[in-house]
Amino acid sequence: MHYTLQTLAVLLGYSLLTKADTTTTINPDTDWGTWEGWGTSLAWWAAAVGPVEVIAELAFTTNWVSYDGGNMNVPGLGLNIVRYNAGACSWNTYDGVSMVVSPGIISSWQMDGFWTDWASSNSTSSSWDWTVDANQREMMRLATSYGVDTFELFSNSPMWWMCINHNPSGSNDGTDDNLQSWNYESHAIYLATIAEHAANYWGITFNSVEAFNEPSSNWWNGLTGDQEGCHFAATTQALVLGHLRTALNSRGLSSTLVSASDENTYDLAGSTWSSLVNSGASSNVGRINVHGYQYGSGNRAGLYSLAQAAGVALWNSEYGEADGTGAELASNLILDFRWLHNTAWVYWQVLDSSSWGLVVADNNALSSGSISQKYYVLAQFTRHIRPGMTILDGGSDNTVAAYDATNQKLIIVAVNWGDAQYLNFDLSSFSTPGRNGALVPRWSTQIGSGDQYVSYHDTYISGTKFWSYFVTNQVQTFEVSNVAL
Template identity: 40%
Template sequence: MSERVVDPCSGTFPWEGWGACLSWWAGTELGRRDDLARALFGRGRTRVRLADQDVTLPGLGLTVVRYDLGACTWPRPGDGPARMIESPRIVRRKQIEGYWRGTDWDWAADANQRSMLLKSRDLGADHFEMFSVSPPWWMTVNGNPSGAERPDQDNLAPPHRETFARYIAAVTRHARDHWGVRFGSVEPFNEPSLLAWHASQNQEGCHFTVDAQAAVLTPLRRALDERGLGDVRISASDECFYSQATNTWRGLPADVRRMVGRVNVHGYERDDESAGRAALRTAVGATTPIWQSEYCDGEPSGLKTALNIGRDLRSLHPRAWVYWQPVDGSGWGLLTGAYDDTTPHPNGGAPGSLRATVTGVNPKYYVLAQYTRHIRPGMRILDAGRRDTVAAYDDAADRLTLITTNAGPARTVTYDLRRFSRAAGHGDDHAVRVWVTDATDDRPARTYARDHDARLDGRTFPMTHAPDTVTTMEVDNVKP
């Protein structure tokens, strides 16, 4: 038997929410679907249309939305001779439409992704961030929004650094004035240090050295302020790995770091012992907030996702945690998506269309529900003593939430709440409410299922966790 001692005073930090990115899935016709919006951003049980049946899902209640500011435009009659260069490997759904064509604005562009953005707002999402994967193609050195000719080359043309900053600020202001969406932050880079973005990549991307990042961040702050957007913070730098994020942060000049209101990082570095996470948290310092702004993996069971959530919350202390592709294939999505990436383009451009269907639900969807439905914005994340257990406290409701991932054989854990002044449970029987998901690639027996209550004995209670499970426990009438 092992023990988890929950400390209401150690390692606490505020929680802002769980989220999702809208590219690429919402840029397809899936961005028009109300059932997907309700499943991801609502909290009620909702029916979702699959290709061959309907299923009823618990809404995830996501409140953080990251919107992809596109880099692609296509010629229209009367345009000049300049044309966007398309990577030979890119497909249509990964080409995100931009608004500024260099000579005029097209505010009707990117209608599907904007549709899901507004649906998420109407369902209660309240943290919006706009991020850029690449500057518009005509601002790049080679006219290709997938990257420079070599992956170690910066692709934003230096004369367009101010132009790029003004573009981001202008769209941010337009969204506030005309869409009713207040972007609380903007992020001008996406994995800028990764040596992966080149002219033959299968998606948009752009390399930026640390010096080039600094040369964009300064005019971006100025452009936001000039448009009355002083309350919009700059996030940086959305690096792929914790170690890259640490190096980038240390490499930015001190005056530029002061312009950065939040550090964003992606979760693609193998960091089982969390040394990279802890190093980044130390480098950034205790007062600068961090978001885990993008995470995804190809394991449909959700067990790997749950383990990494625990590592992030214990060692990185992010205030929000964002999943990259909620609808995707090959186990990468919470829901399985099928996309048309093969229909030939009549003019020889990128193949595929924006047609898409949802074909299934991965156990990972229910695993994430164990967190998103019970750890809500405004709660405080506490220290639970181990990476496999997340603890959160709701001051308004006097409620403690515990979520444990058991990636192994069955075991019994004793939860010790004696550092709280009171832990009375729910009702006269001192019950602890329990929900369980079997995080397996096979058809799981339990998918966010209400399980038998546990019972407090004083201020402790035992819980036996079955193999490969994620278990959520709620204790009421708890006082720190």
């Protein structure tokens, strides 16, 4: 019978701790929040490709999925959060006025909107068209059938006719608000009406509604923009948030959270939130949403402190980059767990061009291709850290820990950025640190190339510790059973 070196050590009662180059002590006395889940926006990929079963399985199940004509067997990510984009575009003319289109707009980034003119706010009138955006809605329905249970409605821009220049890509210089002041309430009514319609006719209850997308940023320029976007000053946001809360309440949606403000960076999010607090508008907001595009920089801990002081939840509601190796994703995700303490994390596009996509795709050509290596890096987290788990202090800057109280299971995800070494995990602070000699299943993905979520059964607890050998840039996930806080 073949034994690994570690197995022999456990059986013989010896310790190999001298072989462990780094020791990490997991802290059970922390509580960084209950994990709500992992997600993706459906804009723009779902609007382009529609309800493709194999993509839905990859994104929303933890099944092993047959892909590429059966040539690949891929682990599903198990995402349980969907962000649905309320579009801002329509191609009608009303009272001699029609939408202005930026010359650089990308067609698959134009999203159909439901409220096509300003004649009536009655959602059953001819001013509304509920037949549009069928692809995105159908993917949302399919996601529901695969177990997605958390939904957010968000807007990149108000409907074009609410905009000062009638262009849903932004103002003519990118720095000015583009929502007409007399349409502040209309924008809120638009979103609340979609949420009401979804509950009544789509079988979807939106848990939250977000009225803005990176509103303080200055790149929403209608003359050069390639997507929908709109600048909102913090003072304007405050007014719209009040209208949105009122519009939701009046439609029987008082339990639907208002989230804000989907700023591009952690630092901008902190500044905007402080402004909303000072104006009193924060009382209408139940969660801070922030985007992760500050990557390795920014005051994550400061934003967490603001959320804690206000008693509101905190999500990283959008993240993406073009590093297909998974290195940036792993690094920034661990930084979020360690300092931001968000309780949900959303990747921008499951399908996208080049290395931005988890699945490389051309949404204009309606084609999908290879699975990126960072897909498998993300799977190390999403398939194991599941909704309802408590996020713990992993004890080091390269380790994430979560506790499943129902199954008394400890989840550890760790990355080795340095030279090849043993990483040793100390569970001595737990009242029950697992059973001595028990198997600790592990899964491995190599950043860049190599292992793609490969499972191993060769790691065992020795006393209150276990360890594993990591090569450089290796991500490993461990599940330790019979653990009690």
